Amino acid sequence: MELAFFYFLLLGFAILMYVVLDGFDLGLGILYPWFDDESQRDHMMRSISHVWDGNETWLVFGGVVLFAAFPVAYGAILSTLYVPIMIMLIALIFRGVAFEYRFKAHRSKPWWDLAFAVGSSVAAFCQGLMLGSLVQGVDSDAIDGSSLNWLSPFSVLTAFSVMAGYALLASCYLAMKSRGEIRDRAARLGRRLVVAVLIAMALVSLWTLVEAPEIRARWFDGYHLLLLSPLPLLSLGAGWLLFHDLGGKQHEQRPFFLAVALFVLGFAGLVVGLFPYLVPRQLTFMQAQAPVSSLEFLLPGVLIFVPLICAYTFWGYRIFSGKVEDFEEGY
Amino acid sequence: MELDAALLSRLQFAFTVSFHILFPSVTIGLATFIAIWEGLWLKTRNPVYLQLAKFWIKPFAITFGMGVVSGIVLSYEFGTNFSEFSRITGAVLGPLMAYEVLTAFFLEAGFLGVMLFGWQRVSERMHFFATCIVALGTWISAFWIIVANSWMQTPAGYEIVDGVFQVASWPEVIFNPSMPYRLAHMLLAALITGTFVVAGVCAYYLLRRKYQPMARKGFSMALWFALVLTPLQAFIGDMHGLNVKEHQPIKLAAMEGIWPETETGAPLLLFALPSKADETNHFEIAVPHLASLILTHELDGDLQGLKSVPPEDRPPVAVVFFSFRIMVGLGVLMIAVALYGLWLRRGDRLYSSPLLLRVCTLLTPAGVVATVAGWYVVEVGRQPWLVHGLVRTMDVVSPLPAERVLFSLSLFLITYSLLLGVYLYFMRKLIRKGPPDFASLPEQLIGTHAPGYALAWVKQLDAHEKVH
Numbered sequence: 001m002e003l004a005f006f007y008f009l010l011l012g013f014a015i016l017m018y019v020v021l022d023g024f025d026l027g028l029g030i031l032y033p034w035f036d037d038e039s040q041r042d043h044m045m046r047s048i049s050h051v052w053d054g055n056e057t058w059l060v061f062g063g064v065v066l067f068a069a070f071p072v073a074y075g076a077i078l079s080t081l082y083v084p085i086m087i088m089l090i091a092l093i094f095r096g097v098a099f100e101y102r103f104k105a106h107r108s109k110p111w112w113d114l115a116f117a118v119g120s121s122v123a124a125f126c127q128g129l130m131l132g133s134l135v136q137g138v139d140s141d142a143i144d145g146s147s148l149n150w151l152s153p154f155s156v157l158t159a160f161s162v163m164a165g166y167a168l169l170a171s172c173y174l175a176m177k178s179r180g181e182i183r184d185r186a187a188r189l190g191r192r193l194v195v196a197v198l199i200a201m202a203l204v205s206l207w208t209l210v211e212a213p214e215i216r217a218r219w220f221d222g223y224h225l226l227l228l229s230p231l232p233l234l235s236l237g238a239g240w241l242l243f244h245d246l247g248g249k250q251h252e253q254r255p256f257f258l259a260v261a262l263f264v265l266g267f268a269g270l271v272v273g274l275f276p277y278l279v280p281r282q283l284t285f286m287q288a289q290a291p292v293s294s295l296e297f298l299l300p301g302v303l304i305f306v307p308l309i310c311a312y313t314f315w316g317y318r319i320f321s322g323k324v325e326d327f328e329e330g331y
Numbered sequence: 332m333e334l335d336a337a338l339l340s341r342l343q344f345a346f347t348v349s350f351h352i353l354f355p356s357v358t359i360g361l362a363t364f365i366a367i368w369e370g371l372w373l374k375t376r377n378p379v380y381l382q383l384a385k386f387w388i389k390p391f392a393i394t395f396g397m398g399v400v401s402g403i404v405l406s407y408e409f410g411t412n413f414s415e416f417s418r419i420t421g422a423v424l425g426p427l428m429a430y431e432v433l434t435a436f437f438l439e440a441g442f443l444g445v446m447l448f449g450w451q452r453v454s455e456r457m458h459f460f461a462t463c464i465v466a467l468g469t470w471i472s473a474f475w476i477i478v479a480n481s482w483m484q485t486p487a488g489y490e491i492v493d494g495v496f497q498v499a500s501w502p503e504v505i506f507n508p509s510m511p512y513r514l515a516h517m518l519l520a521a522l523i524t525g526t527f528v529v530a531g532v533c534a535y536y537l538l539r540r541k542y543q544p545m546a547r548k549g550f551s552m553a554l555w556f557a558l559v560l561t562p563l564q565a566f567i568g569d570m571h572g573l574n575v576k577e578h579q580p581i582k583l584a585a586m587e588g589i590w591p592e593t594e595t596g597a598p599l600l601l602f603a604l605p606s607k608a609d610e611t612n613h614f615e616i617a618v619p620h621l622a623s624l625i626l627t628h629e630l631d632g633d634l635q636g637l638k639s640v641p642p643e644d645r646p647p648v649a650v651v652f653f654s655f656r657i658m659v660g661l662g663v664l665m666i667a668v669a670l671y672g673l674w675l676r677r678g679d680r681l682y683s684s685p686l687l688l689r690v691c692t693l694l695t696p697a698g699v700v701a702t703v704a705g706w707y708v709v710e711v712g713r714q715p716w717l718v719h720g721l722v723r724t725m726d727v728v729s730p731l732p733a734e735r736v737l738f739s740l741s742l743f744l745i746t747y748s749l750l751l752g753v754y755l756y757f758m759r760k761l762i763r764k765g766p767p768d769f770a771s772l773p774e775q776l777i778g779t780h781a782p783g784y785a786l787a788w789v790k791q792l793d794a795h796e797k798v799h
């Protein structure tokens with residue numbers, strides 16, 4: 001029990017790290033249409049070209065944790081969400097190679113801009129679709145050619161919510177990494193996005209409360225609401241503070257961390273609703289867990305390397321801390 | 332025509348994994364070379380080494396990027412297209428792949444940023460360290476993926492509980508019987524691939540009399556490497572072949588085109604057209620007894636043939652047979668080139684022999700092609716088994732509707748064809764552009780280009796803002 005729970009937490013950690021880290025660099029792609037000047041786009045790309053690869057590694061890590069610790073869930077979830085996963089992978093390919101080719105291109109530069117913007121947006125949208133389908137509960141037994149179980153009004157709502165969330169993270173990141181015109185525009189966009197994200201969070205929460213009686217029970221039974229009320233209240237508080245911060249210039253980094261806090265709170269709300277299921281109403285993490293021999297074998301690796309990875313990732317961000325300067329070149 | 336989802340899933344996996352392996356097999360070798368050059372630059376301060384490192388880091392970067400994006404696909408494809416396989420082998424393969432991500436992928440990604448974009452942010456020594464870590468990461472990654480693949484070829488250390496694989500002994504799983512040979516074979520293949528890419532591009536420059544000092548240094552180093560690595564690869568390959576004979580005799584029979592249940596004194600086939608229907612070869616050109624001699628060290632040694640198992644347990648013979656010949660043929664050619672290069676060094680004709688330079692230019696992709704051909708021998712040769720002798724590939728495919736797989740396969744076909752074209756276009760562009768100008772190299776170490784300048788600038792700015 002304890003080991004499986006540990007891996008459940010690890011899976012959550014991996015997903016959260018992915019969503020926050022790749023969130024801001026996918027988000028820059030979503031914000032791309034609002035920055036149409038070539039030098040501004042150069043600046044945006046330069047601010048993440050050294051980290052996108054590491055950020056995306058968390059997606060692979062989330063996948064293999066699921067594979068290693070919950071192999072049944074890995075097969076069931078991935079084959080059920082086949083179409084959005086495949087589209088997401090293709091989208092990630094296009095936006096990933098755009099980093100390498102854009103700076104070396106001349107005539108084809110607009111195409112790489114397009115690949116980056118569309119690829120990032122589509123990848124984020126697909127991740128939102130997958131989130132929505134998972135929350136609603138995918139029926140892995142009912143796979144047939146015509147079923148579009150990953151496409152519903154709810155999953156479209158979560159898809160746009162995820163896009164708005166990533167764009168918010170990106171605007172805070174960009175504001176932190178730039179000066180002048182770019183910073184101001186990013187902050188202005190950020191303020192609108194805070195409002196959009198808070199509305200999206202409220203809509204998604206209300207929808208699940210109305211749709212799913214067991215989630216409603218979890219929130220409203222007994223003293224639960226009292227214990228869980230900090231989640232929505234803190235979200236509101238963080239959102240308000242963020243809106244305020246983006247209006248002024250006295251805080252360089254705080255907006256970004258407030259946006260991260262919004263993500264953490266939203267994620268916590270999700271876990272409250274889903275625990276202990278990996279596939280809602282069908283498969284708990286206990287049922288899906290791998291044999292103890294496998295969980296034990298991976299444990300020392302996780303305990304040694306995850307802190308180490310966090311340490312050198314942090315070091316990497318410090319090396320590239322501060323604003324992106326125009327005199328900085330690539331390799 | 333009724334579409335077969337299982338066949339489509341297998342085609343898709345074969346296609347995406349073949350595409351992916353092109354890139355890591357180049358980057359493992361290139362990363363190692365770049366680390367060596369940077370180290371030599373720090374030690375000798377000979378600018379030629381800096382020029383080599385600065386030039387090759389660009390092709391390395393785009394190749395690495397292609398490897399990353401095509402690799403993410405694979406880590407999800409086990410689940411999307413082979414969900415039953417994931418369920419029954421996840422307890423063995425999952426942790427191995429998790430270790431790959433923990434010990435290699437993060438390491439590469441974490442230090443790649445510094446390697447590619449950190450010239451102005453860290454000191455030269457720190458940059459060299461980052462490059463070494465990236466190179467090390469590529470090696471570690473190869474280790475884990477070979478472990479996982481070898482376990483499927485020669486499974487060990489497992490028990491089967493309720494139809495699901497569980498691990499009885501992790502050391503036996505990791506150090507399974509074929510792992511050491513296959514690891515050595517693959518790492519050497521990757522280094523040789525890098526070697527011939529470097530040799531080929533430098534030969535191209537030498538032929539056109541461009542960037543002479545750098546091209547000479549790179550060409551000479553590459554050929555020294557080839558001289559050591561290619562014969563060693565032949566030796567390791569032979570040992571690997573003996574290991575296949577012991578553990579996967581039917582794969583070996585397909586490689587050698589041996590049909591009879593047992594063949595005494597088997598000939599080495601230089602060419603043949605294996606026929607599945609007739610269960611024999613046509614148009615054989617053979618060296619009598621040589622296959623037995625190589626594989627059993629006896630002229631009349633016995634080799635197990637394809638007909639010793641029913642047809643449904645045999646791999647597609649022709650693919651394995653020809654892939655093996657392409658790999659070995661290229662290997663022999665590469666050894667010959669390395670030896671010819673050694674011969675030409677007498678009298679300093681290494682850089683002026685048009686024949687050698689032209690052949691090397693043509694052989695630029697030789698390592699990649701040989702590596703891919705080798706993987707076809709390995710992967711097609713193990714069919715119909717996914718886990719040798721235990722799990723059949725056809726039995727563990729996801730129950731997906733065929734149209735859905737056809738949809739994704741078409742997407743991959745279009746995307747990857749496009750990307751390969753783009754990749755080759757940009758490689759050509761980078762090679763035509765050539766290395767940074769020799770005269771401008773010193774400039775890259777002063778002013779805003781100085782190592783660590785940008786980070787110092789940022790810190791200064793921070794301090795300045797705190798004062799005000």
